[in-house]
Amino acid sequence: MNRPIRVLVAKPGLDGHDRGAKVVARAMRDAGMEVIYTGLRQTPEQIAEAAIQEDVDCVAMSILSGAHNYLFPKVVQLLKEKGGEDILVIGGGVIPEEDIPGLKEAGIAEIFTPGTPTSVTIEFIKNNIKRN
């Protein structure tokens, strides 16, 4: 496959800490991906709609405020409603271990907690996107 993987990097919710999202976005670019960066304060609706229009392979979200249990599943649900069930959804940020099983059940493929090397995230995307 020689087409670039397209990833939407999004900051749902109100939290403004985008260091992680930006570092990951750059690392993805340097790994040859096309990264659509949405900026801060995105609603789940905005994220899902952008993912559809951009026809991305993956939506990568980061939250540090603790609102992940509400916002992550909401994005997955909206993607499904819009016919984007084949889009890989991953999340990162300050997310307690005990929340992870529930998030996975809700359709978030993987959660990357602080300290995860960007290369691990990138490898995960490469191995798990659902179309070639």
Add this chain to the structure above:
Amino acid sequence: MDIRAGIAAGNKRAAARLITMIENGEPEAVEIIKENYDKIGTARIIGVTGPPGAGKSTVTDKLAKLLRKQGKKVAIIAVDPTSPFSGGAILGDRIRMSDLNTDEGVFIRSMGTRGALGGLSKSVNGAIKVMDILGCDYIFVETVGVGQSEIDIVKVADTVLMVMVPGLGDDIQAIKAGIMEIGDVFAVNKSDREGAEKTATEIELMLDLNGNTEYRPPVKNIIAKDNKGIEELWEAIEKHHEYMISSGNFNKRRQKAIETEILEIFKQNLLDKIERLEKKGEYLSDLTKKVFNKQIDPYTAAQELSSILSKEGGI
């Protein structure tokens, strides 16, 4: 996903996928466009270009909002440079268009230049067609006005809006060469900043030199982030359109664009055919060696490649 049915139903998901297929050079995409070609030609195409940091996305965002108020369907194709080192790109134009995101009547697509030969114009042309088929009334194509390929992209537009900004210093000189000429309407954005007058004057001077007596591109001062001057800017774009129609230049420009496109497709097909030659690598390295050893010249080598193509590539 059934792309054909989706396109027929005006589904954004299907349209988005079709654009991806075009970008990735999937032959199926061409077939779908062909089948729908009768639906093409109603959208007006507006190119938006200018130096980095001029505020093109913000201008586009405001113009799109204005058109939405009039009930028009709007599409935006935002092109950003691909990194030549990794082949990746960060496409960030949506940041300035966040609230258009969820508007039913708006379709935004970000594209990387990807650097492949002729690939960008093929992708942009294709995306324009898809959005046209989808029933968009206006299609904005936004690119950074720095490279030749980006300039070529904007040439497909019916009206080219050049967004400038005060305080670029020498950059304006660099921009002048080659791309200022293609502007049909000029906007000096961030015109509350120091040097806005000077920038406007410089543009006017340059237009004096161009000396098209029939139509003189207007120069509008705007502050896009505060939505100032946007309506006037839109009027100027409309006036240009009226001029193009009444002078017959509209059809001429479109025909020119079609001609360019046909040639582009032809070239691309040829290149694709070479790419698909089974023994492409062998032929090329063989010819290269011969030229390197001065056994033949590159012109002859190209001729030999042509005859190989007509034998094996089916031309």
Add this chain to the structure above:
Amino acid sequence: MYNKEKLEALKAERQKWEETEIAKVLTKKPERKEKFLSTSGYEVKRLYTPEDIEDLDYSRDLSFPGEYPFTRGVQPTMYRGKLWTMRQYAGFATAEESNKRYKYLLEQGQTGLSVAFDLPTQIGYDSDHPLAEGEVGKVGVAIDSLKDMEILFDGIPLDKVSTSMTINAPAAVLLAMYIAVAEKQGVSSDKLSGTIQNDILKEYIARGTYIFPIEPSMRLITNIFEYCAKYVPKWNTISISGYHIREAGSTAVQEVAFTLADGIAYVEAAIKAGLDVDEFAPRLSFFFNAHNDLLEEVAKFRAARRLWAKIMKERFNAKDPRSMMLRFHTQTGGSTLTAQQPDNNIVRVAIQTLAAVLGGTQSLHTNSRDEALALPTEDSVRIALRTQQIVAYESGVADTIDPLAGSYYVESLTNEIEKRAAEYIAKIDEMGGAPKAIERGYIQQEIQDSAYKYQQEVERGERIVVGMNKFQIKESAPKGLLKVDPAVGELQKQKLKALKAERDNIKVQESLEALRKAAEGDDNLMPYILTAVKQYATLGEICGVLREVFGEYQQSVIL
């Protein structure tokens, strides 16, 4: 400071040492790394000697504590007189719960309060706003109206505590609420002491909780300066923050440079608004980060103090020495904490505490070990506070002033950081000041470049983070983390509904309309906000009116 001849002799001796002793050792055993680079980009030498500070002039560059340029500290006796204020940032979900936590902390010997607000409050939305969904009470306390503020400080005498509030874009509204609560307690505003963060520029740069565009935001800030100079004279009207700039990934040098550049912008704005520099500058305060590179951090604090003093004296012609004093709060570095082996964070925080104290901080928040995982538990918060107390009462570093002064390395580093920060500031001046540099995305870009570089160094193993990219162990998930009850959102919504039913809605509307008119003109907005707050207009309603008049800031992102 040194005799020229002696320096010459020293140079010769050092060279000899390097050519013989060092050369010999190096051929047998090379050093651990070819180059030792600090995160700020300069090379750390093997050895520092008087040669490295040959131009140091004691009275000009260091002077005495409490005296210009304040390199050694802002008070004459520093911690011998009074220890720094131990101030733990805390705010939990509802006003009721936070109130309980504050009372607990005061009983534990904490001397100041620090209020964390939830994100909707920080961005000027009420708890029932659609964008607040999922966020209410998550990172701090939700404040929708004066009602919540009354509960928050119930039973806490506001003339006895100093309160620091981490609030920026809507700082004027929260300050007005605090004044109103005090009034109900019978405490007049001139007796109030505390700090509002009120530093909008670093929100655009690094923290992201902005509301309005730059210009009206700067107006709100100068309005507060002016109002407090008259009515709340003991209040620190701004806490110009490098903390978040550092958290976003900047280097120590960039932290100093961008923070002081922001400071310059505020001083300029206030002067432009017609204020006299010595009238407001003594109430400016700063807020820095403390990281693990102990000596670089100490040098950073000293360099920042000296550079700011010079800026205030030379650039703004301040006359009052208090205008030239860089007083600062410190928080230990959140981004240095690891989610892996969280107990290691206790050690990191201890080193950072030392850095802040040796650097002469006025107050300190120590992070809790589990903050990379979730909000801290009570146990973790107590250990963090104990860390400060151990440094204060057992380590001995608080018993003499600026004990690292005169260290060849620390003095040389102090010079280096000051020089590099001044270069950045000159560059930002050239662009037209911090607001312009922010609009262009310059400052953000510089920070992102540093953040990305650091990340790559960690991933390549060039920078060791213990427990994270070296010395890892298999760990089971930590238990007993604090969770915020998701019902908080509902509770706040109900409180809002009840409030809107019982208050005098006509008076609320009148006060909001008056505020709108004032915002459209150029009156000081503080009195109008205070009136609206007292009528129980909500935070969201007040910010909503201002949003309509001022518009909203559009992020300028360059990646």
